Amino acid sequence: MAKRFSFTIDATDGRARTGRIEMLRGDIRTPAFMPVGTAATVKAMKPETVRATGADIILGNTYHLMLRPGAERVARLGGLHKFMNWDRPILTDSGGYQVMSLSDLRKLTEKGVEFRSHIDGSKHMLTPERSMEIQRLLGSDIVMAFDECPRADRPRDEIAASMEMSMRWAKRSRDGFDAGGEHAERAALFGIQQGALDEELRKISAEKLTDIGFDGYAIGGLAVGEGQEAMFATLEFAPQQLPQDRPRYLMGVGKPDDLVGAVERGVDMFDCVLPSRSGRNGQAFTWNGPLNLRNARFAEDQEPLDARCSCSVCSTYSRAYLHHLNKAGEILGAMLMTEHNIAFYQQLMQTMRDAIGAGWFATFAADFRRDYLGSGE
Structure with a gap:
């Protein structure tokens, strides 16, 4: 029971x-x-x-x-x-x-x-x-x-x-x-x-x-x-x-x-409200740091939000399309960005669970900080 x-x-x-x-x-x-x-x-x-x-x-x-x-x-x-x-x-x-x-x-x-x-x-x-x-x-x-x-x-x-x-x-x-x-x-x-x-x-x-x-x-x-x-x-x-x-x-x-x-x-x-609130405001969290999809540099970027992310947003839509949705104020933009951010947070938690179970959490934490804090915007 x-x-x-x-x-x-x-x-x-x-x-x-x-x-x-x-x-x-x-x-x-x-x-x-x-x-x-x-x-x-x-x-x-x-x-x-x-x-x-x-x-x-x-x-x-x-x-x-x-x-x-x-x-x-x-x-x-x-x-x-x-x-x-x-x-x-x-x-x-x-x-x-x-x-x-x-x-x-x-x-x-x-x-x-x-x-x-x-x-x-x-x-x-x-x-x-x-x-x-x-x-x-x-x-x-x-x-x-x-x-x-x-x-x-x-x-x-x-x-x-x-x-x-x-x-x-x-x-x-x-x-x-x-x-x-x-x-x-x-x-x-x-x-x-x-x-x-x-x-x-x-x-x-x-x-x-x-x-x-x-x-x-x-x-x-x-x-x-x-x-x-x-x-x-x-x-x-x-x-x-x-x-x-x-x-x-x-x-x-x-x-x-x-x-x-x-x-x-x-x-x-x-x-925390951060992943959903940020998603509604054009910010995506990635393994290489946060990205502001309203930035003009993404207007013709055909890459996924995060190549390391397994969510349906990253496997389906380009940064250029998400940039367009956010600039146009389309509701779908908020939906897709929020879904990615929540999925990213869950992938982060699963990765930490795996790292602790395998006994290499310190290595994971050092690698994460290098990637996340080193190359984000």
Whole structure:
């Protein structure tokens, strides 16, 4: 019988790990990249196309779905999987990050966050308990605890106070999730480590989360403007502070070289809007670095986007045609570029899984950085 949730590490190479998460709706190979389906859609892609790229799991956004079409409506329509025609695991974020970004539209208290919708100005209250309820109504497979995500440049005492409140919210999230009946019996709950760039605060956060107990643990509060060097410095210690036998999820990351560096430091799961957003704006990721297909130099270039890529876009269309679609503002351009980028990210994850399993991840990482950072635009 399929398991509610289990995590197996199949191989390690240095700190890098490869394995799998087993869930009722299917296995998730790690390291894993989750395409972001903010409003029940990975923009410019059909769900079956997303799956065909190799994605095992996607991410949905609690904040956007609670506002439109509404969690209760999604539940009445059979849940998020049926609603968007995706039969594999879905992770939903808690809504905390989006709400915290509405600095002019929200009020933060111990109870939760009161905010006004960016769509119509209507007033809402999001608490740990309500976040768990929304994610239950959506029917997500991996539920994220509700937290606050402070910027790294805030004073240390403010970051410490925010982290402590997030840990109290984590306990309330745990209690709210456990009260979810049948959903709690088939879904998983992840806690979120906070503490910005501070090693001591992150250690305290990790200890409190471990005491509460979660199926997996996310590293929050990074990729919020601190830069890659500071992020990597934090990842030298943050993953190691979390339980070694549970998956570690770095939220909101990132560029291809971010993913390689984070896997090198022991991270197992990622999500980011970058491949789809970049695709809609004419940027393609390749093994030799990113390309801006709106550049005039591609107007008569009959080569594929990336000769090393096995996706259907690279095997079918030329750079010249993609340049034309992007310059003309054709919808097909956004569709094809996004498909390639998502496929490239999945190929990158598979290559890392293979390299870890074979014990040559360090060689792969050095070769990747030489090619990707050395000759891109």
